[in-house]
Amino acid sequence: MKSITQYLAPVAVLCLAGCAAVPSGPELDKLTADIVRASFRDQGPVKVDRLVQDDVNRECSAADVVGKPIDPTLAKTLEAANLKTVKWPSDGKYLGDWKEGEKIAQSGRGLTWTDEPGQAIGGNCYNCHQIDAKEISHGTIGPSLHHYGKLRGVTDPASPAAQPIVTYTWGKIWNAKAYNACSNMPRAGHMGILNETQIRHVMALLLDPKSPVNQ
Ligand code: HEC
Known part of the structure; x- marks a missing residue:
């Protein structure tokens, strides 16, 4: 070199x-x-x-x-191309376990040079977002997600797929640039940071009415 x-x-x-x-x-x-x-x-x-x-x-x-x-027409084209990359949950299940989701949102490990290859990868969500109000150490690059499901009107966890906010949130976490071409948010699913199961858990943290985020 x-x-x-x-x-x-x-x-x-x-x-x-x-x-x-x-x-x-x-x-x-x-x-x-x-x-x-x-x-x-x-x-x-x-x-x-x-x-x-x-x-x-x-x-x-x-x-x-x-x-x-960027030019608004170009932004729309890039967003449409990014939306096409979103893999929707294979079994139609959008929500997992919010307790697991909290651990994933807290962890920024897994893709840094000091990590072992194959080590569990975190979502690093608190680095940019407030989520559970109990966590006082959080970043502010992204909007607060405290009360996210409650504010967005998610009431029926049994049929979450029927609610557009649920599919939007999945798509946003999978590939944030599908909705905002020059978003600063990492494309968690698209870049192989989080897998489908992990995204289900983070979804539950944000959307499950039982999650502390929505209390
Ligand atoms: C590097 C900073 C960063 C990280 C890390 C990050 N986000 Fe974001 N996020 C943002 C920014 C900035 C926005 C707002 C701009 C936009 O729409 O892209 C946003 C927007 C969002 C939105 C949409 C909010 C709304 O009101 O529509 C959701 C949901 C979200 N993030 C969830 C997450 C989750 C879950 C994680 C962890 C897996 C995460 N973010 C990690 C920066 C980040």
Whole structure:
């Protein structure tokens, strides 16, 4: 693997020539991408291929660079493509056990370089959201999800699939970009962070009327 200095050498040479020939935008982009790639290595369950962007990553990053939201028509197209990736529960069951869901929402382990490959992966939801009001250490990047099911009118856990908020919440957790192209929320199902069973448990934490979130 080349060192960063080797990648910067062409820039230094250009500047010695009086910075007359400034690299073009695409050349600088390529140089930057090469430097970023050279700065990382595979370690434990973390692989350098995390840097590979899909369409929605690319478009949202490009919009961020110029400080503008993406074009609304493009956003709709990207959201539709992301919605197609959502795997709905194979047995039509949307809710699991909220107690398991709380453990998954609390855990941020499983995909960092200090974790063992194959170790249980958490949802890290509290990192960005308030959920159970008893937990005082939570992030605020995302909206509070305290009283989520109660506020959204989920009353019948026996037939949750009949309620659009239930299918929306599943889709949102599976692939947040299906509803908001440039969402900062990780795509838990789509990126293989959480499996179907784990998503059922987190769903119960948010939607089960018995969950402390809805008391
Ligand atoms: C890195 C931060 C981050 C993490 C981690 C995160 N979220 Fe989010 N979440 C957000 C943001 C930001 C929004 C609001 C913007 C949007 O709609 O995407 C959001 C929106 C939501 C919504 C929709 C709320 C509404 O009122 O419609 C739900 C439900 C949700 N998150 C659940 C979860 C769950 C469950 C987890 C854990 C599996 C989680 N989030 C992890 C950042 C995060």
